[in-house]
Amino acid sequence: MTAALTLDGLTAHYGTTKVLDDLSLDVEAGELVSLLGASGCGKTTTLRLIAGFLAPTAGRIALGGTDLTRLPAHKRNIGLVFQNYALFPHLSVRENVAFGLKQRGMGGAERRAKADEMLARVGLQDLAARLPGELSGGQRQRVALARALVIEPPLLMFDEPLSNLDAKLRVDMRVEIRQLQRQNGTTSVFVTHDQEEAFSISDRVAIMDAGRIRQLDTPEVLYQRPANAFVARFVGFENLIPLRVAARDGAAVTAEGAGGATVTLDQDVLGPIPDRFVLATRPDGLRIAEDGIPATLGLRTYLGRSYQYRAETPAGAYVASGPLSAPRDMGDRVHLAPWAEQCCILPDEAAA
Amino acid sequence: MTGRLHPGLIAFAVAVYIFLMGPLVIVIGASLSDTTYLTFPPQGLTLRWFERIFEMSAFRRTMITSFQMATLSTLLALLIGIPAAYALNRFRIALPSWLSTLFVLPVLVPEIVLGFSLLRSVQVGAGVPVFWALLIGHTLIVLPYAVRVVSAALASFDFSIEEAAISLGSPPVKTFFTIVLPNVQAGVIAAFILAFITSINDVSVSLFLTGPGISTLPIQILAHVEQFFDPVVASVSVLLMVLTVAVMAVVERTLGLTFLAK
Numbered sequence: 001m002t003a004a005l006t007l008d009g010l011t012a013h014y015g016t017t018k019v020l021d022d023l024s025l026d027v028e029a030g031e032l033v034s035l036l037g038a039s040g041c042g043k044t045t046t047l048r049l050i051a052g053f054l055a056p057t058a059g060r061i062a063l064g065g066t067d068l069t070r071l072p073a074h075k076r077n078i079g080l081v082f083q084n085y086a087l088f089p090h091l092s093v094r095e096n097v098a099f100g101l102k103q104r105g106m107g108g109a110e111r112r113a114k115a116d117e118m119l120a121r122v123g124l125q126d127l128a129a130r131l132p133g134e135l136s137g138g139q140r141q142r143v144a145l146a147r148a149l150v151i152e153p154p155l156l157m158f159d160e161p162l163s164n165l166d167a168k169l170r171v172d173m174r175v176e177i178r179q180l181q182r183q184n185g186t187t188s189v190f191v192t193h194d195q196e197e198a199f200s201i202s203d204r205v206a207i208m209d210a211g212r213i214r215q216l217d218t219p220e221v222l223y224q225r226p227a228n229a230f231v232a233r234f235v236g237f238e239n240l241i242p243l244r245v246a247a248r249d250g251a252a253v254t255a256e257g258a259g260g261a262t263v264t265l266d267q268d269v270l271g272p273i274p275d276r277f278v279l280a281t282r283p284d285g286l287r288i289a290e291d292g293i294p295a296t297l298g299l300r301t302y303l304g305r306s307y308q309y310r311a312e313t314p315a316g317a318y319v320a321s322g323p324l325s326a327p328r329d330m331g332d333r334v335h336l337a338p339w340a341e342q343c344c345i346l347p348d349e350a351a352a
Numbered sequence: 353m354t355g356r357l358h359p360g361l362i363a364f365a366v367a368v369y370i371f372l373m374g375p376l377v378i379v380i381g382a383s384l385s386d387t388t389y390l391t392f393p394p395q396g397l398t399l400r401w402f403e404r405i406f407e408m409s410a411f412r413r414t415m416i417t418s419f420q421m422a423t424l425s426t427l428l429a430l431l432i433g434i435p436a437a438y439a440l441n442r443f444r445i446a447l448p449s450w451l452s453t454l455f456v457l458p459v460l461v462p463e464i465v466l467g468f469s470l471l472r473s474v475q476v477g478a479g480v481p482v483f484w485a486l487l488i489g490h491t492l493i494v495l496p497y498a499v500r501v502v503s504a505a506l507a508s509f510d511f512s513i514e515e516a517a518i519s520l521g522s523p524p525v526k527t528f529f530t531i532v533l534p535n536v537q538a539g540v541i542a543a544f545i546l547a548f549i550t551s552i553n554d555v556s557v558s559l560f561l562t563g564p565g566i567s568t569l570p571i572q573i574l575a576h577v578e579q580f581f582d583p584v585v586a587s588v589s590v591l592l593m594v595l596t597v598a599v600m601a602v603v604e605r606t607l608g609l610t611f612l613a614k
Contacts, residue, residue, distance in 0.1 A: 051515070051519055053515055072523075072524075073515075073519060074520075074521050074522055075521070077521065080519040082512045082515075083512075084510060086510065086513045086515065087513070088513060088535075090534045099517065099522070103520055103522050104521060144516075147520070148519075148520075151520060
């Protein structure tokens with residue numbers, strides 16, 4: 001596969017503040033890649049750089065083999081869908097959709113026919129004569145989508161397109177966007193701070209922090225095998241337990257940690273385990289057991305399927321879970337053992 | 353709350369209306385009086401004071417000058433003010449905050465001071481002809497209104513709409529005219545009206561900058577009442593009022609319509 005969009009060493013500053021730090025990214029043709037991160041992580045800056053609304057201080061942007069870095073925004077031919085829809089308030093729905101075609105010099109009748117065809121695809125053929133102000137949020141976002149798609153751009157970009165919609169509509173629109181994107185095979189970049197949204201819609205997700213991509217992978221890999229502590233925390237591995245290997249016996253590894261913690265892990269399930277590592281677990285992956293990591297239980301919360309406990313250990317505070325059949329009280333001294341399906345092995349970043 | 357208006361409140365509202373409209377009623381009444389002096393209520397009805405205006409070349413001339421000044425200075429102010437307001441709003445983060453204050457400065461300086469300094473520096477100092485010095489003065493006093501009012505309209509404009517147009521292939525300058533301007537037209541019309549009225553009513557700056565052969569209507573009215581006390585000033589005032597309202601109506605219609613027809 002060839003990369004449709006290539007970002008090569010992009011660096012950007014606001015004044016003297018570096019907001020994007022040597023970011024590189026390849027998006028393959030027809031692929032949808034999400035940029036996911038908290039506000040200020042650089043995801044929107046990246047999108048604005050690709051769109052041409054900002055200029056990078058260093059680096060290169062190429063689309064389909066053409067260098068875009070110095071090309072003005074209106075010549076880049078990129079479809080954009082904005083968070084607040086950004087429809088033209090003084091133009092009808094049809095004129096909104098036809099706007100890009102008009103810029104390309106297409107004649108009135110053809111323009112109208114293409115706009116109406118695109119509106120039919122998003123189910124708004126009956127509203128073509130309305131003004132944007134007369135539409136609901138979901139309808140406006142469909143118009144914005146139609147307006148961006150009708151110019152048949154080689155790249156489609158979404159800037160938090162679903163944030164202004166209510167929860168139910170958000171899920172519906174997400175499916176709709178994905179279907180349209182698949183049908184058209186349009187290479188897409190999707191910016192969001194919503195993990196569920198990014199994971200459900202994307203081929204690959206780039207998790208960003210402080211102007212860098214911390215990991216770029218399929219949602220499945222990110223969710224099960226984060227590569228570092230930042231991504232692990234981001235996808236819900238709340239407990240990061242530093243351990244070192246005490247004994248190896250085939251695939252079975254016995255590891256020890258602070259305060260007499262001893263756990264046994266299976267390399268066949270978790271992959272190769274280095275001598276010093278961090279065991280990352282979700283709350284569900286650290287369970288009350290006969291032996292393992294000694295802990296004192298704190299506050300208990302009822303989660304429907306199980307109880308969740310705050311747990312103090314010599315290595316720090318963790319979040320663990322226990323069965324509904326055996327509720328424990330605050331102050332109980334127990335052991336916590338990892339449950340492999342909700343765990344992963346991280347390199348020891350402090351040692352590295 | 354009972355939902356009923358207190359009688360005192362109604363009385364107060366009526367009083368305010370009388371206070372606002374009273375002078376206009378008195379001027380209109382006085383202009384129709386069949387006497388050789390200003391009086392209200394009018395004694396007898398005549399339109400001869402309106403005829404008198406056109407027999408007196410000074411009124412005719414200054415009225416033309418006033419409308420020229422108001423139109424030209426308003427257009428100039430919009431020509432400078434709209435791009436300035438755009439830049440101030442579009443690049444708000446990147447620009448120093450005192451820059452927007454700079455455009456309001458002429459309002460903060462007393463007009464007498466402004467008029468006198470323009471007389472000293474532009475007319476006498478640089479030898480600029482009376483008409484052009486007057487135009488500079490008027491543009492200066494109406495510019496703050498243009499910048500402020502258009503700014504207010506742009507402040508609520510979502511600039512991602514502009515970016516959407518650019519991303520669809522519309523060059524930035526074209527986008528300004530086809531997308532940005534139509535969406536702030538209400539502000540532009542309001543700015544036009546405010547600026548026009550400010551210019552046509554101006555006395556203080558004009559007092560210094562009018563010169564031999566060139567004067568504005570308010571200055572001529574002032575000169576007239578210093579010597580005469582006939583109802584001509586009242587009829588001139590009424591005429592000025594009517595013409596101003598007419599210009600406003602035309603602006604409202606034409607600007608509004610051209611934008612709607614895009």
